[in-house]
Amino acid sequence: MEKHTLIALMEDKPGVLNRVSGLFRRRNYNIESLSVGHSETGGISRMTIVVNGDERIVEQVVKQLDKLVNVTDVIDVSHRDSVFRELALIKVNAGPGKRSEIIELTSVFRARVVDVGATSLTVEITGPESRVNSLIGLLEPYGIEELARTGRVAMVRSGNGNGSSRGIDF
Template structure:
C-alpha cells in the first residue's frame, strides 16, 4: 500500500538529504516527493508517497523523529485530505490534431501553456488519477516529454472525505 506522509521540518540546509539518506539506508523508495515553505517562517513541509505496510510506515516514522530537524510526521493516507499534483506534458500536434488535443485539455480543465508548429505543452493540475487519465488520452498523439511535481496534500479541516462521497455517488448511479 502507498502511504502519504506529511513531514514538518526545520528549514535548514541538508534536512532533505538526511531524510533521503535515512530512506536509502533502509532500502525504501520514495515514489513522490515535494518540498516547500509553510505558513510558518523557518518551517518546510515535505510531502512524500512511500510504499509499505502499516508496520513499515510506523518504523519509518519513528526513525524520522530521531532526526533533529524533524518537527512532526503525519501519515495522512486515511485522513480526509486535499491532494494535488502539477504536470507539464508536451504532445506532438499537427494542424489536423491541434484542435482535438485542445478539446481534450479543456475536458480535463488543463490549459495550453506553450505552442509551436509541431507541439503543444499542456499544464494539468489535479489528483494523481487525473494525471494518469490525461496521459492515456494524449498518448495516441505522441508524448514528447512529461514533467511532474510530487503530490502535495493538506488534511481537510472540515473532515469531509470526498473519496467516500465519490464512492457513494458512484454506487447510487449504478444502482
C-alpha cells in the first residue's frame, strides 16, 4: 500500500466537507489525513488528502471525488515535484531543569517555542512529516501532554517558472 497525496478544489458551501468525508467512509477508503482551508479563489476551498492504497484504489478515489457535484477539480500530486508540509503544536512536560534542553532541541529542528508554562512548553514545528515525526520522537521521553497536527498540505513546485499560477495543470 502506497501513500498518495491528492489535492481537491471544491465549492465552499455548507455540507461539502460532509460529502467528501462521507464518500471516504462509504467507499471504504483508507484516509490518513485531510486538511482543508481557503484557496486563492473566493468561494473555493482547497483540500489536501493523504490516502493509502494501490494505484487502482487511488484512481477510484480521484474519480469518485471528482464525481461529487461540488468538487470542481481533483489531482493526484504523488508523482509530481511537490512541497509537502505539516504543522504541529506539541505541549511537552518541562520542569525548570529540562527547559533549556528542550529549547535546544527545538532550535535544531527550526521549531519555535510559542508558549511557556510553569511545568510545560508548547512547541510549534512546520515541515515535512518526517521532520515533525523526528521531533515528536525526541520529545516523547519528556512526556507529551498534548499534540495537535494539521495533516499534510501540498503544493506542486513551479519548476522553471512557466507553470500555471498555482503550479498545477488542473
